[in-house]
Amino acid sequence: MKQKKVAIIGAGIVGLACAWHVQQSGHKVVLIDPDPKADKASYGNAGGIAVTEIVPASTPGVFLKIPKWLLDPLGPLSLRWAHAPKLIPWMIRFSKVSTHSEMQRLASALSALNARTYDDLTPLLENTGLSDKLYNYGALTVYETEAAFDADAAEWDLKRKHGIECVPMSGDEARQLEPALGAVVKKAMFTPQWSQVSDPIEIHNGILETVLRLGATVIRGSGKRITTTQTGLQIECDAGKRVEADQIVIAAGAWSKSLAATIGDRVLLESERGYNTTIAAPGIDVTREIIFAERKFVATPLSTGLRIGGAAEFGGLSSVANHKRTDALVRLAKRYLPDLDDSQGEKWSGHRPATPDSLPVIGRSPNVPNVIHAFGHGHLGLTQAATTGRLVADIIDEKPPHIDLTPYRIERF
Ligand SMILES: Cc1cc2nc3c(=O)[nH]c(=O)nc-3n(C[C@H](O)[C@H](O)[C@H](O)COP(=O)(O)OP(=O)(O)OC[C@H]3O[C@@H](n4cnc5c(N)ncnc54)[C@H](O)[C@@H]3O)c2cc1C
Structure with a gap:
């Protein structure tokens, strides 16, 4: 399979889990974040692997x-x-x-994600030396x-x-x-x-160290706009920096809405x-x-x-x-x-x-298909990060995903 350059906007737990899974598929990763070790939801959350939270x-x-x-x-x-x-x-x-009917539908969609948590999280923690956390x-x-x-x-x-x-x-x-x-x-x-982790910071920093060791590069800056070029895609960052990529993952947590808007994707x-x-x-x-x-x-x-x-x-x-x-x-x-x-x-x-329906946004952009959304995890970002990373890697490789992605598509907005 041809190696792709994948730029991931946002180095919270979701962006990092995407980075690790994308690297496992053999692709090159560039992380874009003003400060990958800055304080954010992924640093200070309650540390719960809350697989039972499907309501x-x-x-x-x-x-x-x-x-x-x-x-x-x-x-x-x-x-x-x-x-x-x-x-x-x-x-x-x-x-x-x-x-009532929507609650049943949304619970099924949350359950489908959470049921995969340990399958996707365990190898990630093993590979990053974090199993004992x-x-x-x-x-x-x-x-x-x-x-x-x-x-x-x-x-x-x-x-x-x-x-x-x-x-x-x-x-x-x-x-x-x-x-x-x-x-x-x-x-x-x-x-x-x-389950729970010893401290979300330890998990975050442990995965960051591993993806850097595996060859990821970090561009310190804020992604402002995604544009298409003759050869692929480009992210315009602050201070005039530009990053070219074959595929882009938007994983900027609560800040993702304005980035998605630059390619015409609307999200609540x-x-x-x-x-x-x-x-x-x-x-x-x-x-x-x-x-x-x-x-x-x-x-x-x-x-x-x-x-x-x-x-x-x-x-x-x-x-x-x-x-x-x-x-x-x-x-x-x-x-x-x-x-x-x-x-x-x-x-x-x-x-x-x-998001208003408690589901994350995972899937290709309908407007610019080489942009993949991976954000909106609400109360369950630590729990669902590894599975999101796995799904994103499968989307990039055009492999059939482990679960039906329809409920998580951005088109629902
Ligand atoms: C009090 C609290 C308790 C929680 N407890 C749990 C729990 O027990 N279990 C659980 O599963 N979840 C829990 N969560 C939810 C979980 O923390 C979040 O869902 C998760 O951290 C979101 O991760 P993220 O990577 O999407 O976003 P973030 O952690 O917010 O990371 C986003 C990253 O994107 C970067 N960024 C933003 N804009 C740009 C830009 N323009 N360009 C480049 N980079 C950008 C930011 O700098 C940041 O590094 C809790 C949350 C809170 C607040």
């Missing part, structure tokens, strides 16, 4: 909950009102897919009331339908698994297939900012990721400490972080983990690339 955000009853969430200034969902007009097309699409202790979703547990029954049934193991537990059984949990926890669901993509605090000395032992169901946030034990985070803030890419949200999550965590020592902690926030 889209747009569940049928969600619109009834949104007003209550928005009225709570530090609740799980917030909106910067100045950004609201720009969000309207995204919200309209979100409302259109919040039906993946732990499988499952995850524990905890509830304060039986009523809230029962209200989620349909979602747990949907997960079971897709082969996800869900083990219901009483509060006491949950405390046997995680003794730091307080009496406030009355019910729980254990999902053993969930928003920044969904998340917040967290990493407490190096939390004073308690937590073994696995704990998901606080009613309050929609998580606590993950990482090599750097206990990371407490979540929240979904729609305010655009240039808004300033509101770390009152970070503090609020730590206060909430103490409700569930009463002995948590929150006297110190490092605050962080990052932009999830969010």
